[in-house]
Amino acid sequence: MLTRDFVGGVASIAIGAVYLFFAYQLRSSALDDSMGPGGLPRLYGWLLVGLGAVLTIQALLASRLATADVSSEEKGEWDGQGRKVAFAAGLLAIGLGYIFVIETLGYLLSVAVLLLVTALYLGAGNKGRVVAVAVFGAIFLWVMFVIVLGVRMPSGLLASLGL
Amino acid sequence: METLTHTAAFLLEWNVILAALIGVTWGIMGGSLPGISPSITMALLLPFTYTLDPTSAIVLLASTYIGAEYGGSVPAILIRTPGTNAAAATVIDGYEMNRQGKAGLALGISLYSGVIGSLFGLAMLMTLSGPLAQVALAFTPMAYFALGILGLSVIATLSGENLVKGLIAAMLGLIIATIGSDPVTGGTRFTFGSAELLGGIEPVMIMVGLFAMSELLVQASRRGKDDRVTSRPRIQFPDWPLAKRLIPAQLIGNGIGTFEGVMPGAGGTIASFMSYNEARRWSRHPEEFGKGSPEGIAAPETANNTVAETALVPLLSFGIPGSNSTAILLGGFLIHGIVPGPMLFQKSGEVVYGLYAGLFTAAIGQLVIGMAMLPVCIWLVNRPRPYLNAFIFALILSGIYSIHNEAFDLGIMIAAGVAGFFMRMLRFPFLPTVLGLVLGYLVESNFRRSLVLSGDDLMIFVDDRISLALLVLAFLFIGGSIAKRGYELLRHRPSSTFSENAES
Numbered sequence: 057m058l059t060r061d062f063v064g065g066v067a068s069i070a071i072g073a074v075y076l077f078f079a080y081q082l083r084s085s086a087l088d089d090s091m092g093p094g095g096l097p098r099l100y101g102w103l104l105v106g107l108g109a110v111l112t113i114q115a116l117l118a119s120r121l122a123t124a125d126v127s128s129e130e131k132g133e134w135d136g137q138g139r140k141v142a143f144a145a146g147l148l149a150i151g152l153g154y155i156f157v158i159e160t161l162g163y164l165l166s167v168a169v170l171l172l173v174t175a176l177y178l179g180a181g182n183k184g185r186v187v188a189v190a191v192f193g194a195i196f197l198w199v200m201f202v203i204v205l206g207v208r209m210p211s212g213l214l215a216s217l218g219l
Numbered sequence: 220m221e222t223l224t225h226t227a228a229f230l231l232e233w234n235v236i237l238a239a240l241i242g243v244t245w246g247i248m249g250g251s252l253p254g255i256s257p258s259i260t261m262a263l264l265l266p267f268t269y270t271l272d273p274t275s276a277i278v279l280l281a282s283t284y285i286g287a288e289y290g291g292s293v294p295a296i297l298i299r300t301p302g303t304n305a306a307a308a309t310v311i312d313g314y315e316m317n318r319q320g321k322a323g324l325a326l327g328i329s330l331y332s333g334v335i336g337s338l339f340g341l342a343m344l345m346t347l348s349g350p351l352a353q354v355a356l357a358f359t360p361m362a363y364f365a366l367g368i369l370g371l372s373v374i375a376t377l378s379g380e381n382l383v384k385g386l387i388a389a390m391l392g393l394i395i396a397t398i399g400s401d402p403v404t405g406g407t408r409f410t411f412g413s414a415e416l417l418g419g420i421e422p423v424m425i426m427v428g429l430f431a432m433s434e435l436l437v438q439a440s441r442r443g444k445d446d447r448v449t450s451r452p453r454i455q456f457p458d459w460p461l462a463k464r465l466i467p468a469q470l471i472g473n474g475i476g477t478f479e480g481v482m483p484g485a486g487g488t489i490a491s492f493m494s495y496n497e498a499r500r501w502s503r504h505p506e507e508f509g510k511g512s513p514e515g516i517a518a519p520e521t522a523n524n525t526v527a528e529t530a531l532v533p534l535l536s537f538g539i540p541g542s543n544s545t546a547i548l549l550g551g552f553l554i555h556g557i558v559p560g561p562m563l564f565q566k567s568g569e570v571v572y573g574l575y576a577g578l579f580t581a582a583i584g585q586l587v588i589g590m591a592m593l594p595v596c597i598w599l600v601n602r603p604r605p606y607l608n609a610f611i612f613a614l615i616l617s618g619i620y621s622i623h624n625e626a627f628d629l630g631i632m633i634a635a636g637v638a639g640f641f642m643r644m645l646r647f648p649f650l651p652t653v654l655g656l657v658l659g660y661l662v663e664s665n666f667r668r669s670l671v672l673s674g675d676d677l678m679i680f681v682d683d684r685i686s687l688a689l690l691v692l693a694f695l696f697i698g699g700s701i702a703k704r705g706y707e708l709l710r711h712r713p714s715s716t717f718s719e720n721a722e723s
Contacts, residue, residue, distance in 0.1 A: 061381070064645040068387045075394055082408055089667050090675050093401035093408055096663050100397065104390040111383045137644065140440035144640055147439040147612070151633050154616055155626045167617060171609050178439060178605035189606050197617055205270050207621040 061115035068108030076101035162212025168194035229576030238275040239580035246286020251596035257287035258543035266618030273555040278577030292329040305487035305523035312515030322452035330589040336521035337582035340528025351536035360668040365689035367662035370539040372693035392655020402664035428635025436640040468498040468514035476525025487526040491519035
C-alpha cells in the first residue's frame with residue numbers, strides 16, 4: 057500500500073497545495089500583463105497537484121493488481137530505510153551545526169571541527185589519523201580559499217591572529 | 220576555417236591551457252572514485268568558477284567532464300566497479316583483462332581510445348554547433364518560448380520508468396524558478412520578506428545540493444567495506460597490429476557517440492552499451508567479448524568520450540542541456556551571465572572558441588595526465604571513505620559559502636541536498652528538476668512577452684514559423700518517447716532507468 061510511488065504522489069499533492077496557497081496570495085496591479093505574476097505559478101501548482109494525484113492513483117492501482125510475489129517485494133521495500141534516514145540526518149545535523157558556528161569560530165577552526173566530526177561520524181577508526189586529516193585538511197582548504205582564491209572567509213575567534 | 224583560425228588563437232592562452240589541464244586532472248580523480256559521477260565532480264568545482272574569467276571557467280568544467288569519462292574506467296578495470304555509469308560497459312572486458320594480468324594494456328586502450336573519442340567529438344562539435352546557431356539568429360520571443368518547451372520535452376526521455384515522476388520533478392524545478400523577481404513586472408514572488416531571495420535562487424546552489432550533497436547523504440546512510448586495488452599496473456599502449464584491430468571498434472564508438480551526444484537525453488551510458496554491442500556484432504573475434512576483448516574496451520571508451528564533446532552541441536546551439544553534466548556546464552555559463560543558445564556565438568564568441576581550444580588541450584593533455592595520475596587514482600580509490608567524504612563535505616560547504624559569503628546559501632544548498640536524498644529514495648529523476656529550473660525563466664518571460672505582443676492571441680506561436688517548427692519538434696519528441704514506452708510495455712520490457720542519465 058505505502059509504496060514509493062504512493063508516498064511520492066501524496067508528497068507532490070501536499071507540496072503543490074502549499075505552493076498554490078501562496079500563489080493565490082500574489083497581488084496583481086493595473087500595470088500587469090494579462091497573465092500577471094501569479095498566472096504561471098498557479099498553473100504549475102495545479103499541474104503538480106494533478107500529477108501527484110495521477111501518481112497516487114497509479115500506485116494504488118498497481119498495488120491492487122500486483123501478484124503475490126510483487127506484493128511481498130513491495131512490503132520489503134522500506135526495510136532499513138528508517139536507519140538510512142537517521143544516518144543521513146546525522147550528517148545533515150553536522151552541516152547545520154557548521155552553518156551556526158562558521159561566523160563565530162571562523163573558517164579555519166570550524167572547517168577543522170567539521171572534518172573531525174564528519175570523519176568520526178562516518179566511521180573513521182584511527183583517532184590519530186582523524187586529527188591529522190582534520191588539521192592538515194583545514195589548513196589546505198584555508199590556503200586554497202583564502203590565499204589562492206582570495207575569498208574573504210570569516211575570521212571569527214582567530215581574527216586577532218589575522219587568520 | 221574561420222572557426223579553426225579563431226580557435227587556434229586561444230591555443231597559446233595560458234589561462235585556457237591551465238584550466239584545461241587542471242580540469243582533466245580533477246576529472247580523472249573524481250571519475251576514478253566510485254559513486255562520484257562526472258556531474259558531481261563538475262558540481263564540486265562550480266563554486267570555484269566564480270573567481271575565474273568566463274572562458275577559463277567553462278574550459279575548466281568541460282575538461283573535467285572529459286577527464287571524468289576516462290577516470291571512470293580505472294576502477295572499472297581494476298576493481299570491477301565502474302567509477303561512472305558510462306564506464307559500466309568497460310567492466311565486462313576490462314576486468315577480464317586485469318584478471319589475465321593485462322591491466323596496464325586495458326588501461327592503455329581505455330586512455331588512447333578516450334583521446335580518439337575526444338578529438339573526434341571535438342571535430343563534430345566544431346562542425347555542427349556554428350551552423351545550428353546561425354539558424355537560431357532569427358529567433359523571436361515566440362521562438363524562444365518554443366525553444367524552452369523543446370528543452371523541457373527532453374524530460375519525456377529522461378523520466379525512466381515513470382513519465383509522471385519526471386513531470387513532477389520538472390514542476391519542482393519550474394516552481395523553484397518562480398522564486399524572486401517577476402520577469403515581466405519586476406514584482407517579488409515567494410520571497411517571504413527575505414532579501415536574499417529577491418534575485419531568485421541561483422541554479423548552482425540547487426545543482427550542488429541535488430548532485431553532490433544528496434550523494435554524501437546517501438553515502439552516510441550506507442556503512443560497508445569498499446574494494447581495494449591490490450595491483451600496481453603501469454599503462455601500456457597497444458602495438459601497431461592491435462591498434463589496427465581496434466580501429467573498427469573505435470569508428471563504431473565515434474559514430475554512435477556522435478549520434479547519442481547530439482540527441483538530448485541519450486547520454487554516455489547508452490552510447491557505451493550500444494557501441495559495445497555493435498562492436499561485438501561487427502567484430503572478427505566476437506567470441507572474445509566478455510573474456511577480455513580489447514575491442515570491448517575500445518568501443519565504449521571511444522563512445523563515452525565522444526559524447527562528452529557532442530553533448531555540447533545542443534547546449535551551445537540551443538541552450539538545451541541534454542544530460543546532468545551539460546546542465547552543470549550550463550550553470551557555469553549562467554554564473555558568468557552568459558546564456559548559451561542562439562546569441563552565444565554572436566555575443567560571446569571568444570568563450571566558444573576558447574572552449575574549443577580548451578577541449579583540444581584537454582584531449583591531448585589527457586594522454587599524459589592519464590598516465591601520470593594512475594598512481595594517484597589508485598591511492599584515492601584505496602582511501603578510507605570516511606576521510607574522503609568528510610573532505611568532500613568540507614569542500615562543498617566552503618565552495619558554496621565562498622560565492623556570496625552568506626550562510627543563507629549553505630541553507631539553500633543543504634535543503635536541495637535533503638530534497639535530492641528523498642528524490643533518490645522515492646526514485647524521482649533529478650535532471651527534469653534542473654531543466655525546469657534553468658528553463659523556467661526563459662519559458663515564462665518569453666511566453667508572457669509574446670502574449671503582450673499579440674494582444675493575448677495564442678495563435679502567435681503558430682504564426683511564427685520557427686516557433687511552430689520547434690513546437691512540432693517538441694511534440695514529435697514527446698510523442699516518439701511515449702510511443703516507445705508503449706511499445707516496450709506491450710513487449711513487457713522495462714524502460715531504461717533514469718539513473719543512466721541522472722548520473723552521466
